[in-house]
Amino acid sequence: xxxxxxxxxxxxxxxxxxxRPGSFGPGTGNDVASAARIQxxxxxxxxxxxxxxxxxxxxxxxxxxxxxxxxxxxVLVCHADLAGALIHGNAWxxxxxxxxxxxxxxxxxxxxxxxxxAMALHCVPNxxxxxxxxxxxxxRTVAGSAEDGLFxxxxxxxxxELPLRAGAVPGLLDAxxxxxxxxxxxxxxxxxxxxxxxxxxxxxxxxxHRR
Numbered sequence: 494x495x496x497x498x499x500x501x502x503x504x505x506x507x508x509x510x511x512x513r514p515g516s517f518g519p520g521t522g523n524d525v526a527s528a529a530r531i532q533x534x535x536x537x538x539x540x541x542x543x544x545x546x547x548x549x550x551x552x553x554x555x556x557x558x559x560x561x562x563x564x565x566x567x568v569l570v571c572h573a574d575l576a577g578a579l580i581h582g583n584a585w586x587x588x589x590x591x592x593x594x595x596x597x598x599x600x601x602x603x604x605x606x607x608x609x610x611a612m613a614l615h616c617v618p619n620x621x622x623x624x625x626x627x628x629x630x631x632x633r634t635v636a637g638s639a640e641d642g643l644f645x646x647x648x649x650x651x652x653x654e655l656p657l658r659a660g661a662v663p664g665l666l667d668a669x670x671x672x673x674x675x676x677x678x679x680x681x682x683x684x685x686x687x688x689x690x691x692x693x694x695x696x697x698x699x700x701x702h703r704r
Contacts, residue, residue, distance in 0.1 A: 503673055504553035505614040506576040509683040510600055511567035512607035517696055518685045528561040528699040531568060534599050535559070535575070536591055540701040548695035556591070562698035568603050569698060575600075579611035580622040581636045581645050591703070601629045610683050612676050621672035623679055625651060637672045653679045 509517060523545060532540055536559060551560035551571040562569040574592055579600065593599070600609055609626040622636025622645065633648035650658060657675055680688040684695070 502616070503614045503677065503689070504616055505612060505676070505688075506554060506571060506573055507552060507613075508570045508572075508576050508579060508600060508609065508611045509567070510570075510603045510607065510609045511683065512604045513566040514608050514682055515685040516564075516567055517569060517683050518691060519695065522564070523697045523699060524563040525699050527563040529701075531561050531563065531570070532559055532699075532701045535570070535572075535593060535596055537593060539703050541704055543700040543702050545697050546700050547697060548691075551698045551700070557703040559701045560698040561701070562696045564696065566604075569696060570600075571698065576611040576613040577622075579609070579626075580613055580624045580634060601626060605629060608682075610679070612680060614673055614676055621676055623676050625679070625682070635672075635675065643672075651679055651682060653681050 511517070525542075525545070529542065540559060546560065548562070548569070548571075551562075554560055554571045554573050556573045558572075560569075560571040572592075575596060578592065579597065603609075606628050610623060612623045614621050619639035620636075621638070622634070624631060625633040625648075631648070633651055634645050635643070635647075635654075636645040637643040654675060657671075657678055677687050677689050684691060688695070
């Protein structure tokens with residue numbers, strides 16, 4: 494894999510929950526009714542349905558939007574706060590601004606024996622990170638920023654990280670662009686390939702926006 498050293502290019506805030514890792518690539522449609530129920534469980538009232546969109550229109554949600562995709566064995570949520578809150582709350586100042594207080598328990602209940610991955614990339618503050626959970630337990634977190642360098646690194650590295658870490662010099666992940674590349678690499682755990690390689694062929698999500 495080529496290591497990219499320029500500025501971050503991606504904006505993303507996404508949570509994937511599944512009992513079928515690797516299954517979020519192209520495939521089945523969206524269960525709109527289930528998406529609406531999940532929206533109410535995560536953020537309560539005050540949202541209205543705005544139609545169906547592709548993943549590429551949902552990855553970088555504004556603060557008044559929530560995008561939810563539901564398919565057999567999996568749930569996707571794109572929301573400005575949720576991914577960051579599941580990664581490292583102190584680094585994302587808007588934590589819990591529009592979420593119910595039990596958002597973590599809600600997400601982990603969807604697939605109690607399955608996997609959850611939260612991934613976030615924010616170009617302006619050069620803030621990046623991901624967390625992986627299995628069977629309700631956090632197993633891996635890595636996060637950093639241009640200002641602070643690498644500020645979270647716990648758990649055993651995921652297999653998807655290893656090609657990037659092979660032969661790496663100390664401080665490699667202090668560069669935001671390297672962190673971006675790492676987040677994109679681990680996205681393959683959920684999507685079957687790095688999310689930036691899906692070329693617009695990913696799943697469909699319901700768009701909800703605050704009234």
